[in-house]
Amino acid sequence: METTLEPLTTETPSAEPMTRDDLKADRPTWCPGCGDFGVLAMYQKFLVDRKYPQEKIATLAGIGCSSRFPYFINTHSVHFIHGRIVAFATGLSLTRPDLFPFVIVGDGDAFSIGGNHLTHAARKNVNLNVIILNNQVYGLTKKQTSPTSPVGFRSKTDTWGSRVAPVNPARQIIGAGATFFARASAANPKHLTLMLERMAAHEGFSVLEVLSECVQFHKGAFDGASGGKGGEFVEVGADHDVTSEGAAFALAERPFPGVFGVFHEVRESTLNEMEEENVRAVPPADRAATTVAKLRKSLDRLT
């Protein structure tokens, strides 16, 4: 739907280039040591580096600790309801192609209450960037089992240790038809910035899973991916074929903490492009007619 409404005014771009200070808003209220701080910092850096016009960025979030992003960044922002922000963002993406929307969700938002929307947005290849901050626990409600909590995780709802197999984000999202999937970690900011750029450069439904530690309720969960903590941060090999779904699924099967980088990237028609075809299919004379003339044409058939 590229040609929705003609803006009333043509906007002059911001006079000064945006700085990281311009993007600062309220002081984040996350717990000290939370992985989300690092993701927020890299998100701000990435927006400045890419020179987005500040007024055209939309930071959109659901409900959860990570979904507090909108209050901590100075862009047009939306703090929506639990699970539905991907659907909300779909409406915005289709009608306002001039914007740069970024969706921030947690693992509960993405894979539990909002699982249906994530799956269908991936299938339809909506042109959207979705950053999933995965901490494998419900943190805002203080330690309940999340859909990505590992087997054996002791939470307030599974005091004996979770027994149910967790969601495998890569497998689920690529299986649903997403045209871009990458993994990063809040503990590796340099790599995270790179992944944000790769995600944003992709046209279509782009998902970036970021492991972001909850130091309060799931401490040490990602030590296995951190060199400083006795683990190893293993990147996707240079010989990996991002266009092969099979190869991506093979990476997805690697035992936790798995590998980091771009698993899958293919260019396919986006929902935005497909919907735009409907507008383009309108005969030029009809398209150019006034609303009154178009409506009259419809009503004349009902006389």
Place this chain on the structure above:
Amino acid sequence: MSNPSSISNSVIRIAGNSQDGIQSVGTMLARMAGRIDMDVMTYMTIPSTISGGPSIFQVHMGTASVLTPGDKADVLVAFYQHSYESHLDSLRDGGVLIYDDAHVEPDLDALRQRRIRPVAVPMTALTVESVGGTGTQKGKNIFLLGLLARVYRLDYEKVKDLVKEQFRAKDESVVRNNLLALEAGYAYQVGDLGSFFAFDLKPASDATNVTMTGNQALAFGAIAGGIRFGAGYPITPSTEVMEILRRELPRYGGGFLQTEDELAAIAAALGAAYGGIPAMTATSGPGLSLKTEALGYAVMSELPLVIIDVQRGGPSTGLPTNVEQSDLLIALHGSHGDAPRVVLAPASVEDCFYLMAEAAQIARRFSVPVILLSDQVLATRLEAFAYPDLDALVEEPVLDLATRESHKPYPLDAPTRHAPPGTRIADGRYPTITGLEHDEYGNPSGTPQMHVRMTHRRSEKLRRLAAELPAPEIYGAPDAATLLVGWGSTRGVIRSAVDQSVASGEPLASLHLRHLNPLPLGLAEIFAAYKNILVVELNEGGVNGCGQLGRLLRSETCLPQIRGVTKSDGASFRVKEVLERVREILDLAHGSTTHSATA
């Protein structure tokens, strides 16, 4: 009827199976009525089975005003024995039964007793013969149209045009076969029936009418009101609104998205609304239940949105193809917390068009969600109404992205005027739109003072809107002791009841509410002048006998003379039914002797 050769109105009920094309012949008949400037109103039943089944289409048309689809039919057309048996009761004494003699064997004695005139027509045989003996019965409905054109002396050339238009997208042979069937029907000798039913036509007028269903009117009303994006999920009986808008909106540079579920539909519509694009979603009962969380968000975040609910029987899956007005209370109160929203209900198909445009306007002006309550009867009913003055009505939506010096999305001293993303805020402070209680900038603020002030701010919109609503009109006798109050699709039936009451010597008056939240001001003062306020609605009377609007009006006005006339049998009221129920209630209230003198 004193002069049988000149009648002003007639009710035709066509009964057969849904695959016989009954709906299309009924639609063409209604459209024909609209074209010759007659009033028309239709009523249909849809079989609830997937593969079709018995179905009826009733057309009430005439040159005198048509307020209802008709209590009883003047003409019954029966395609099958089951059609005859199930619908003979709906034919008035002295009416005409037209039946297909290949499938129907009527009980002639019974008909004679009720002075019903049987007319056997070899519909199947003549249709097959006229289209070249292919052996199929296709075209039987068009044969019938030709026959009715003869009986009612309709302008045959105009009827032919209708048939050509109906099949214009089809192969030429289809058009030819249908015209042959039409010709055969028109040529059939109907004896003196033709003189029995001749419409007393009004003098020719220049007036142009449009004939459409309530669902069509909602879709085109949405476009007129500036809606450019919508999202929905298929659900009976609202689906057609989505189907039309998905086809139409791209012409206006917009679109309508079929989403994975009802929750996504309202969320996507809110996403577009946030982007500054006037947006809507359309659903029926179960879908409204699913949407109520996001509805609360629209209230809290003050995003404009129109939600259409084409009501059907409930609760739960309920009666998907039957009518009920039982979603009023969820429309008013559904969603947790204090969540003021606007609720409107169109009273006719024409009103669907205008009220939908108004809903879009209110949503934008007040930055508030608006629920529009239609119902299954309006959704499928065809009505003819005057061609709208589009120049006066159509609103062109604009996306205003002009730079603002500074911006508060929720100012305490002014109404919300959102700055859609893409708007530069010169002082550098960008807004957050949120469902958390917030301060003027949208930052979380749960202080008692802020919650009080923001809650007041949200409900203030309804007070402002109420102040500009027109005072409701009273229909009927000025000195009536009893006022019937209704809402939604029952206006015509209630007004007919009022009309008939005048003749009975005990006149009634009526008042119909189109704005249900906020209610127009001054209702209590209006009501105080009446001894009895009877609220007529299609829902359950509950413990105190008051339906959903009745309960609302009691709580708003504290008047004890408000009582309910309710029913929930899946069908709309008939005029006679309203009058009988009103009589019963008044008798109970005043003792059974009060009206015996006038009865």
